Amino acid sequence: MNRFNFKHSVKVRVRTYDVDSQGIVHNMNYLKYFEMGRIEYRRNLGYKMLPSGIFDDGLKVVVVHNTIDYKSFSYLDDILIVFTKISWIRNSSFCFEQMITDESEDRIVCSGKGILVNLNDRNEPETLSSKFISEIENFENQIVKIHNEN
Amino acid sequence: MNRFNFKHSVKVRVRTYDVDSQGIVHNMNYLKYFEMGRIEYRRNLGYKMLPSGIFDDGLKVVVVHNTIDYKSFSYLDDILIVFTKISWIRNSSFCFEQMITDESEDRIVCSGKGILVNLNDRNEPETLSSKFISEIENFENQIVKIHNEN
């Protein structure tokens, strides 16, 4: 995983409530930084979250899978860079691939991915709109691999 | 503030994500333990929270004030005892008085209070029901001071 593969990044500072008594960021908090990256990625495309937790174009997603590989420690008051891309889109789901580095972007702190599913009002999986797909493809500047789920 | 003034208590264990790099529980997390105490206090009277964040008898409250005095440190893996009482009720508001001690109940970790307001569907203050008031009075076994707000 190489930072040059990522077109979107956002900075976050490690806060006192993010580290544990070993002095390092608690493993769960990287999912917090990942989520911040995911939402800022979409904001960068012109969308924002409504108070209900749904995006203002109606997109309602839930996370169905998360993976993280922890590579090095980060500490209180560190600035971290959260890199985010969408690496594939299927019928109703898509995958965020992410990497967090130190401020210099030289050292990988962790990397991971999350798979999200688009839901309708009855919380059933719903096909992603072609508008969503083309916006991601335009932004990532590549054909995002699209597989039908069946 | 004396533990014998409290008829309700609940145990909580300090977790890795509750302490900071000084090794002590982060000051904000005592509000977390306070809230746990407040909800368990009401559960003890027969009520529970619905997924919406409203109690199952329709009580919908928000916190309008919190105060905490931190007296001593607590550490990872400590068992804490959260003592909770309702010390007064007004028209639409009431006050939780709380104390947290170590497991032996000998050392006070912090004490504080929170004022909550009862809201109607339009999020306006609403007079508390006489049922709510009499249940609290019965439980606390004393006339809870009731003042009209005007």
Next chain:
Amino acid sequence: MNRFNFKHSVKVRVRTYDVDSQGIVHNMNYLKYFEMGRIEYRRNLGYKMLPSGIFDDGLKVVVVHNTIDYKSFSYLDDILIVFTKISWIRNSSFCFEQMITDESEDRIVCSGKGILVNLNDRNEPETLSSKFISEIENFENQIVKIHNEN
């Protein structure tokens, strides 16, 4: 993954600060419940965490990998059951396999695993003690697959 494969479980209640504005537990908080399960698993074998974040037999571990698959939603005030086992041990690392169900143990909320590495004082990987390995094998009542890492 079947709950009969697990010899250890612990209950946790979903709190107001664990759910988001969609009304469901935020995806990162299952890592919190997983960690609670991991620490209670070791407490059940007679060990506890010291304030420093190291176990009282000197075991110092860090998480190097987490995976979670989210299967169904959980809501405010739900009781969840966190099942935990150690499924393999290597030289200096071992794997927690975990599952979270609803209170009836009928519905899987999520499942996942975490790989932890044993560190020495210089934060380098250190071979796990034979005492640690035999205790886990005895508890899990099976030969935990042991591979040398090289």
Next chain:
Amino acid sequence: MNRFNFKHSVKVRVRTYDVDSQGIVHNMNYLKYFEMGRIEYRRNLGYKMLPSGIFDDGLKVVVVHNTIDYKSFSYLDDILIVFTKISWIRNSSFCFEQMITDESEDRIVCSGKGILVNLNDRNEPETLSSKFISEIENFENQIVKIHNEN
């Protein structure tokens, strides 16, 4: 409390893990924003926190009191402005006075204060340095009321 009394402010965005199922920021999280404001206030004077949780000029503080008055709600994805000042300094303690508004700075979300105590290596209260006091006085551009504690 008037925003023109404050010389320091910092922006923070409300994240999905900060709101509860009522859709509003959980009451404890304003202490999180307050702490961010307190640390950024000191960074603005040239100091930063070390991984140990102590500032790089040796200042080691703990919170002994927090008060918050909640005035209005804030929601997911809101930008909040955290205003911070030091309103008094005593021998070994000082007081942060804080206010949080919406992004337009027109609506007060909450206000509060926190009292911090300076500690020595044995965690006993220690007189604050004259350097610390004069820096705060210079920044706040007023004689900060200094009382001896006895």
